[in-house]
Amino acid sequence: MLFVIGVAGPSAAGKSSVVERIVSAIGSHQCALLCLDSFYHGLPPGCDPLEYDFDSPNAFDFESCAAAIKELALGKSVSLQSYDYVTHQRCGPEITLPSGTEVLILEGILTFYHEKVRELLHLKVFVDEDADVCLCRRIQRDVVQRGRSVESVLAQYEKTVKPALDNFINPQKRLADIIIQRGVENVIAIDLLVKHIAVKLEQRGLNRLYTNLHEMPLTGQVRALHTCFRRCDASRDQFIFYVDRMIRLLVEEALNMLPFQTKRVTTPTGEVYQGFSFSNRIAAISVSPGGEAMEHGVREVIREVRIGKVAVVASADGNRMIEFHRYPPGVARRKLLILLPVLDTGATLNTVLTDLARIGCMQSNMIVLSLIASPEAIAAVCGNGWTNVRLVVSAVDRGVNEQGLVVPGIGWFAERYFGTERFELSEC
Template structure:
């Protein structure tokens, strides 16, 4: 995803309500928001999850924590926002790591001219150690965070703060977005935006009471270093934020929405936290039971087809829910007006032969008269990269495309099919890839190359084995569905 902000993003930032320039709150749009500024913000949601760090496909690996970066100007209310998030996530393990802990200790020469030292410059921080801390915690290991003494301007040598691996890790500081390596570890980036006069008043109160400084020195430091550093380093990092919160801790609406989103993400598969374009339909005992049946090797062909069709129908219905819509009003038999939505008109399906054809009936049952194209890719001996045959609607570039393949394994065939669709003029964001099960390796392969498309699946399996089969998987889906075997092919 490009890091340059559009003019729309900058216009949004100047409005008065909470801004979500990159956050998706699935399920919240149907309820009535508390105020109109939230309505305006929700219409611009995109994705709060960084796609830079792959999750491990090892089932025994520790769960990936959800890493939140909180930045903003000095005394903007960052800590207050962090405390509110921690309080609302009381049922999860949450740790706060403050960038201030990673100030470099001043040398004797710097101490003699401490009034001339710029504590708001990126060079004042040991970013390498902060990065090491974040990477260590993300890997599930504890870390000894240094304790910085603001009166002596040195790290304390007699003690440290032990931070253990947790479900949620919050990195807070004025420049936590400055270094791209730290920034890319974050699943969500929050910028706390508070009026400059309010921030100055808070800084005077904090530095005089907590850090033993007089008002004149605080004002001098603010004018000489703090404000220029904010303009040069902190404010430009605002463009990287997924969520911008005006008024800091006073904005309860924004904080509530953020914590709702975090709760949702914590309940998702790790890959859904990393790739916001991956959607796993919500599991129920019915869905779990159908997966149990179709994965059993001794199930009859009739039952395999029956329960596969049921699951495929659920995946198709879920995929259709990600298509764009327009508002539509109709008059009901009672004479009342009902405000609803109109389906996307320009739509087609494309099945990857042969297994993908098993999903066509479910798509036709949901979308009457839908056009369906075909793509055949040679899977053996060429890593799924050799295109054999394609037959697509002539106006496919004008349509949203539902790409059909029940199993996403290595992702090579999917990538070839997606590349063909893009060559035909289909925008990447207009492609929704539907499958029953996905391997983590395939998700990584597709999402890294095509971050704008969407993947909808009913379950993410553990991994691929040495033969590139999905584990635990369900075998050769096409053979089981169509009643063939390898000898007949």
């Protein structure tokens, strides 16, 4: 799973030096570097380099940059020509980004500017430095490395670099996850950044990309339960038994994310024990038809839970809409467990979350519980503005097939659990 880090900031702010520190700390064998400069359109024929605005967004081919990142994310290698700063064309040595790369670092002055590139970044770092320091470094770099005169560097700075800094580059700060002041001199900030990346690399699958996704540890028990209820020849009784066990484990996992209150109790020995009690403002919302199957597991773990229901149907144009809902009293003030056994495309969950947000429920109060989820659903939810809604799943499967079923999956969950006609055992 490719983890993409974007590094933006003013010219000569120290972006490349910060990137070198990151690569040195986490290991070059895990990283691939891609410079946004490699996607310059190139100087138009007959155009004077001193008159051309190299700092404008129009100077970059962002579409090709996004395409290259997507190819790497698919596990393919990417080859492209580097940019020659003397001829101002893409005619430099060929750059090859190997397949199987774990971390890609994209560095440039406008890395966050274009939406198609920005949406592919999982971590956005802005490297900042005093404008006078940047100018001094730029003069030294362009004169020594790029064969420029001091006068031409200063003229370009006044005409295009400074306006671009104010209009395009610095406004990217509001899009950054981390801002590193003083560039490579900020050792503490770089060290914290490296540690964060190291933690991400230790995580498996989509947990690396989405901080609000929690996939249960794949213990022997979890793997065995999935094996039992995924079997196409499992009887209905067997299916219900093993699914119920897995649901209970899923609820227990979610409880660790809910707030506790301190509580003192007296034990039979007459001593006082200082412990915790569950919050008494917990509610569950079961999404019909499959969500009802999870209600029993929730009640077994949380006796005082209030349970509401919501039904989502597809309209004639294929969009999802709420057909029916009955939410518990004061739902907007409660911690919510949203019960949806299988996440296929994520459209149903998006509809439910939108309706709950409409009546005042906060994202931070919502936890979605699902046995199985597809990567498409996770991306549709976690990457669709629901970044504070926590998603707890026991497994992330490969994808969704033409019938809309998660694969390898468990088939039509509600039909198997409730014994309706769509699931026919003989077809296995």
